[in-house]
Amino acid sequence: MNVSSGARAAPGPDPGVSRPPAALTAVGFVALGLLALPLVGLLQRAPWSALPSVLGESEVLEALRVSLVVSLLATAACVVLGLPLAFVLARRRLRFGRVVRAIVMLPMVLPPVVAGTALLFALGRRGLVGQWLDSWFGVSLPFTTAGAVVAAAFVALPFFVVTVEAALRQAGDDLDEAAATLGAGAWSTLAHVTLPTIRPALAAGTALAWARAVGEFGATLTFAGNFPGRTRTLPLETYLALERNPEAAVAISLVLMAVALAVLITLRDRWMPR
Amino acid sequence: MRDHSRAHLADCYIRASVAGRLTSAAIKQAITFPLAAALLTTAAVLAAGCSEAGSEGAGGSREVVVMAASSLTDVVEAVSAADPNVTAVLSGSSTLVAQLSAGADADVLITADAATMDRATADGSIRGKPAVIATNTVVLATAPGNPGGVAGLADLARRDLLVGLCAPEVPCGALARRALDEARIAASVDTLELNVRALAAKISLGELDAGLVYGTDAARAGLPTVNAPELDGHANDYYIASVSAEPAPAVAAVIDAFTEPGSVGAEALRVHGFGQP
Numbered sequence: 001m002n003v004s005s006g007a008r009a010a011p012g013p014d015p016g017v018s019r020p021p022a023a024l025t026a027v028g029f030v031a032l033g034l035l036a037l038p039l040v041g042l043l044q045r046a047p048w049s050a051l052p053s054v055l056g057e058s059e060v061l062e063a064l065r066v067s068l069v070v071s072l073l074a075t076a077a078c079v080v081l082g083l084p085l086a087f088v089l090a091r092r093r094l095r096f097g098r099v100v101r102a103i104v105m106l107p108m109v110l111p112p113v114v115a116g117t118a119l120l121f122a123l124g125r126r127g128l129v130g131q132w133l134d135s136w137f138g139v140s141l142p143f144t145t146a147g148a149v150v151a152a153a154f155v156a157l158p159f160f161v162v163t164v165e166a167a168l169r170q171a172g173d174d175l176d177e178a179a180a181t182l183g184a185g186a187w188s189t190l191a192h193v194t195l196p197t198i199r200p201a202l203a204a205g206t207a208l209a210w211a212r213a214v215g216e217f218g219a220t221l222t223f224a225g226n227f228p229g230r231t232r233t234l235p236l237e238t239y240l241a242l243e244r245n246p247e248a249a250v251a252i253s254l255v256l257m258a259v260a261l262a263v264l265i266t267l268r269d270r271w272m273p274r
Numbered sequence: 275m276r277d278h279s280r281a282h283l284a285d286c287y288i289r290a291s292v293a294g295r296l297t298s299a300a301i302k303q304a305i306t307f308p309l310a311a312a313l314l315t316t317a318a319v320l321a322a323g324c325s326e327a328g329s330e331g332a333g334g335s336r337e338v339v340v341m342a343a344s345s346l347t348d349v350v351e352a353v354s355a356a357d358p359n360v361t362a363v364l365s366g367s368s369t370l371v372a373q374l375s376a377g378a379d380a381d382v383l384i385t386a387d388a389a390t391m392d393r394a395t396a397d398g399s400i401r402g403k404p405a406v407i408a409t410n411t412v413v414l415a416t417a418p419g420n421p422g423g424v425a426g427l428a429d430l431a432r433r434d435l436l437v438g439l440c441a442p443e444v445p446c447g448a449l450a451r452r453a454l455d456e457a458r459i460a461a462s463v464d465t466l467e468l469n470v471r472a473l474a475a476k477i478s479l480g481e482l483d484a485g486l487v488y489g490t491d492a493a494r495a496g497l498p499t500v501n502a503p504e505l506d507g508h509a510n511d512y513y514i515a516s517v518s519a520e521p522a523p524a525v526a527a528v529i530d531a532f533t534e535p536g537s538v539g540a541e542a543l544r545v546h547g548f549g550q551p
Contacts, residue, residue, distance in 0.1 A: 120476075120479065120481060124479065124481045125436075125480060125481050126479060126480040126481065140436070142436075142476075142481050143436055143438075143464040143465045143481075143482075221468070224465075225438070225464065225465025225466070225467065225476075226441065226465055226466050226467065226468065227463065227464060227465050227466060228466075230464075231465070239468075240441065240443060240468075242372055243368040243369065243371070243372045243443050244443060
């Protein structure tokens, strides 16, 4: 987790580690091929010369704008809500810790369309909480950009919480206690000791949550619907484009894949332990 | 009937023999656990693929895959209940056409309008001759109890209502758009759902105030409908076609089950409120 301390060691295996058996390596490369193949498939179908005009289509630009607004707001929500939750999970002894942690991680393993259905029954206009939002504040989340933000935040939140919680546990609270002994208040310790210690994890968690929010499809479609300029994000546009103009679908997919790869490569380089 | 079912059987045989060899190799290699585990996993995967192909052959009957517009869900279910060899794939017509063009394995396609069937014949996914089996109309449906007080088609332009249509890519959306354009109503739409069943579900949950769905889907979901004379005269034709130019007898029999008067499919179409072509 060393971030800025001078030159880093060259990537590659530790010379002390023995090589795995040849057959295992072979199967490993088969698995790698399975993961890389779709990317190659996209690349060979990419309309390179038409790329600028396809990506400049008004529908695509509109979906890009919706995607940026929705994913950035969802990421902001993940940080604001996720940081306190990570502290609760890492620093408090919870009565039903296992159950709580399972609930936190649920959106990571839930099919997104199930998440969307659940959101509809909870926050929809006739939903458990949604009916009160509607009758007290006149707020109805489904089929609005705010609804798309809620759907994206719901599925992205665990990625932030899990990353930050792990870092908090790893960092321990020795430094916090030392700061307290030296007279620092709780908030001051948080701002000047704890948060700087876990800065790499904060960045990694934010990036992962954002990447997940950008890719959201199922929960958005189910809970927020599909309307251009309001709730139609890039993944929804990709799905529709596949039926209207497959070239456009390939172009948007390429952009989404490039963004995801960039996030992961940057993370691996900077913030993740090798 | 899959054209390549013979290839499936040959493939099954190869898989079985390879899986067998991998398993015996794994036993010999049991000392090096990771290798044995990898070999056994591969063998299991191969065998799994085989048993799927094998069960198809073992029954003596062949599977007929019917891709149908989601508005036909109940009708296709009636046909597959009568003929257990029928496997139904239900989705929006445009999704089905895209899947077929991408090489999806199917024997029969039923779309909810001519435009989507034309796309499938134009790109060569469909080689059989399409025939009309039914017609359907869209109705103005409201949430249970009509909480938005929808009184006519023009109310779809009210901004205070949550209004849903099918996406223009799918037949019910194309039909709704034609009807609204002709009536010169600029609907204040909040969502364009990717298939009619999803739209009907969101209206029946009360999450949408109103929308244009097929009459058959409104009836099925028990949705209240509001009289809208502007929608009269707008209808979709449902087309059926075989994927192959010369369908196998089992496939032809399934198509007959929709086209022949009095057959299971034709009867189900009538019962569920579809119009006669």
